[in-house]
Amino acid sequence: MAVARPSSPPASASETTGWLAAGGLLGGVLASTCCILPLALLTLGVSGAWIGRLTALAPYQPIFLAGAMVLLGLGFWRAYGPPARRCAVDGACARGPSLTTRAGLWLATLLVGAALAVDLLVPLLV
Numbered sequence: 537m538a539v540a541r542p543s544s545p546p547a548s549a550s551e552t553t554g555w556l557a558a559g560g561l562l563g564g565v566l567a568s569t570c571c572i573l574p575l576a577l578l579t580l581g582v583s584g585a586w587i588g589r590l591t592a593l594a595p596y597q598p599i600f601l602a603g604a605m606v607l608l609g610l611g612f613w614r615a616y617g618p619p620a621r622r623c624a625v626d627g628a629c630a631r632g633p634s635l636t637t638r639a640g641l642w643l644a645t646l647l648v649g650a651a652l653a654v655d656l657l658v659p660l661l662v
Contacts, residue, residue, distance in 0.1 A: 552614060553611055553614040553615050553633040553637050554633065554634070554636075554637045554640075556607050556608075556610050556611030556614060556641075557611045557615075557633075557637045557638075557640035557641045557644065558640065559603075559604075559607040559611075560604050560607040560608040560611050560640075560641060560644035560645075560648070561640050561643060561644040561647070562604075563600050563601070563603045563604025563605075563607055563608075563644070563648070564604050564608075564643075564644040564645075564646075564647030564648045564651065565647060566593070566596075566600040566604070567597055567600040567601045567604055567647070567648060567651040568647055568650060568651040568654075569590045569593045569597075569600075570590060570591050570593050570594035570597055571594075571651065571654045571655070571658075572647075572650055572651060572654060573590060574587045574588075574590050574591075597651070597655075601648060601651060601652065604644065604647075604648045605648060607644075608641065608644055608645055608648065611637075611641050611644075612641060614633070615632065615633045615637065615638055615641060
């Protein structure tokens, strides 16, 4: 007699959340290249003429911000969304995203928030 094994949901849901977190983190870094990244590099002691060329990416910052926010929104929805999406019909549930994935989502959110804050606060300070 064959024993029926409970089918588990595909592990790709957790992997997808990881990719969304990585994309959001990359979008956050790209969005901060014109303003925050050069300042952070100079604070760490990294210098060079190439740092001044990072400002050439400033016209693309709204595109990077929009892409990062979309990826972060999807990532947070996958990570913290309804747990019913992670469960199969027979009740077997997959584990949620790892702590590293969730930390990456929050770090990317901080980067995107900092890039947005710099754009909004610098005109007020000048």
